[in-house]
Amino acid sequence: MTPTTPTTPTTPTTPTTPDLRIGLLVFPNVTQLDLTGPLQVFAGVPGASVHVVGKTLEPVLTDAVISLTPTVAFADCPQLDVLCVPGGHGVDLVLDDAETLDFVRAQAGGARYVTSVCTGALLLGAAGLLQGYRATTHWSALELLGEFGATPERTRVCRDRDRITGGGVTAGIDFALTVVAELCGREVAERIQLHLEYDPHPPFSAGSPSSAPAAVLEAFRAAGAAHQADREERVRRAAARMRA
Template structure:
């Protein structure tokens, strides 16, 4: 693929910064790629950590993107019902080569009607609501279904970005970035998945986030109802 590749990552309040900064580090290491950090305005947005991210481009000023990407985080509960965000994604998706997400960013794509009929990944705690948007929840680190590319939770964003670089360019280009980043993960524990983590760890975590899961489901169901209404309007 020749010419400059325009990649836009949506940033928003209460996002999980690694969902965005992991892919950002990968994309920024590829020659010929321009990355935009997109939001409604250029006001710095707080993340779910101490880091604050400053957008580089507004929705109104964004070029037509080759890749549009939505990261995740608790802030997606608000984004799924944010008409300005949804409308921006719908406009960009019409001309984008790839429509993508990391973690619960998949729910925002779903709220824009962009995952109906597609297999998609998301954070394991959100798998139970992804199908409300007509997607097929697929518990993999990276899912590529036609031009929809979705990553699982948080750290899967690096895997997602490397897989996407291989799709856009080729495998050697992605491998060169992986080598540059020395991305050779060897975690000290095997607790990174509900399938491998100790059962008591999983249970305690689910108890802790139960109120948030209830809030997320309510937000997703409201977004799905709005999407259905818009389709019949």
């Protein structure tokens, strides 16, 4: 009987993406989880370079006590493959910021994917990047997307060609895993999900207006009425400038 040569089992390898550049915009009063949720996912992409992009390298105060320090300034930012714009109350002021809008437009021109989380979609809209696209955002701002020529879609993640938008705040993790699957394949995305133990089981059914108790929804809207009115006015002005 002829002896057989034992074979050495192969170890599965994770494909690397050494040329992939992912950038997340940071601005004052950004919702930190809009940014740090996707950032944590993108940090797990093998070989990719991930940037936190600000006007300057000065620390930026978020809406949750902590500050985030950009890793690259607008002027020195390389062309990104994935541009991600988070949201938060701070996005309202950025709708009027010509320097930020110009940066987003310039990067979008060469990016493989132009993306957002939560109300970051309003900034994409103000930059003229959602006209004729389906998109999503935080439920409280969803209908405002129509001002920018987008078709609002109530979903956790919305993909329309090279535009990928995520719903409110925690949807940013779902969004980022979706982007990773597009870039690197489902297995890489699933490995990152497993590493993060992302298996949510919320303690309450109050995470959307369709499931929240009526009293909770009413109280939320009442508390945010002044801010909502101000945001709507800023969106109308930004949409008028975009159309002009």
